[in-house]
Amino acid sequence: MNRKPAPGLYDYWPYAERPKIRWPGGAKLALWIAPNIEFYEYAPPTNPQRKPWPRPLPDVLAYATRDYGNRVGHQRMMRVMDKYGLRGSVSLSAATLIHHPEVIALAAERNWEFFSHGIYNTRYTYGLDEAQERAMIAESMALIRQHTGQNCHGYLAPALSHSEQTIDLFAEAGGLYTCDLFHDDQPTPVHTRSGRRFVSVPYSLELNDTITYVVNKIEPRRYGQMIKDAFDRLYAEGEESGTVMCVPLHAYQVSHPHRLRAFEEAMDYACGHAGVWKATGREIAQHYLEHHYDAALASIQSANHVGREGQA
């Protein structure tokens, strides 16, 4: 395979001197919470490039750890979000619509958004050919429409496993935004081969509870402080031009009894500020596409034109 040195999905665009983003109501910061509602399989086929579980099957510990989110965690997290008037943008393993419609109903009755996170979080994109990946994406979107009535506008690849075509395929299927890119604190235009108007909405790895708790092994109270610190900075910068802050969650991590309070305190802090737009991923993408996308394209073009002249 001919591997590219860079994804080529977006152009360089300095954070300084961009056209001002204005969020609805004059808000400085768009806050969105992305609960991952996932299903991890007991006995998935083993992808040649990535083992689903570290231990020999059955990996009882890993499987049960995830199942805790569905049995115990979602309602705890929902209670905190309800308290602060936060609607979730659900990153959904579409198979959960079939396995656990009871969980989906809880999110749907709260008017949460659903977007695609593949079929299962134990089925990776690696090795799928283009037709297979297109079919997988299409099925996940069709399941969301069939079970929730919503058109799926966002995508986060299952277990963050990508191909070179992932974003093109999702845009061609009618998607508006991707959560797979971590290059910015504001939405940005994304190149697609179809030329469709398509954007990246900042998700976050650094504030993602699974990354903080499982990968970076952060203490619960420190996680709460990190969210507050990120909020302070993005809120202050939002004075100049609107910023986006996302807190991606997994009920199997954040909802444990020694952890949920830290998230609650952080939301209490953030939501105690005026000028915070409590949004969903779709609302951010649509607002940006309607009001800021064209100005962004012009600004990017001009910034890079100047850059080339400077080099010459």
Next chain:
Amino acid sequence: MSLGKEFLDYPMRRHGMDQDRYAWSMLAERAPVRWPGDKPLALWINLSLEHFPLNPDGAGFKAHGNMTMPYPDLRHYTLRDYGNRVGVFRVLKALEPHGLAASLAINGEVAVRYPALMQRLARTGFELLGHGWNMDRLHFGGMDEGAEAALIADSLAALGPYAGQPIRGWLSPARSQSHATPELLRKAGIDWCADWVNDELPYRFETANGALANLPLSLELEDRFIVGENLHAESEYADQMIDACEFLLEEAQRTGHGRLLALNIHPWVMGQPHRIKHLERVFAHLASRSALLWNASPSAILAAAMGAATL
């Protein structure tokens, strides 16, 4: 490049779980559990007493805590052995002033090697749980079923003389199971296991030899996991245990649904001299909440949660 058809085929996509061990249900939707005396929170403290052999073969995988250096890895062997010589006595002493009860999950090899320790432990009257043979003889998918049955039988036989009653509960080393473990445990007379951490209350768990119960022993609240794997400070560990206690108390009191705080403690971790005072702070906090806590043996907690009829 493409993948085989099976990668887009989902034979177990159906309502509920993708295996047949237990029924799908959400904790918040179940009939409320009520503990004796109408206390909102049950407290289960378990001490895991473990033997890490100097010559592990690592079959299945290498459990955390195992030897990592070239043979003979004296540093890790002795650091783990410390828990059974020194640490456990510190932890028992920390429980004592508060009258806190624990259960003891003990590797069979500990019992065989250290009868003097077992005699001391038997005097506590704490419930003994099977905990496999040692931390290298794991139960894992693909192992020989006869060998696994022998591991279970040997483990229970080693603890038997000190138990005072038939052993009912089981915690697999590293919470690892093969596909056959639940069947073999039931066949060996075990009533419940603690390996599946997908819940906070016990639930019915199906085997081909009749039902077990699963009484989850939290991994996320375990000392070895927090201090040993996540490398959090011992003071942080204590804060997290206290936060968990307060969170569950609040939820139980608000909803009227009994909750369970299940703490697994390794004397080789928290029994170190620089850590024990932090464990003592946890115990002191739990004791300060004793009016609201029902501290009991796991089999008593299971019976109160599920009723004898369930098993």
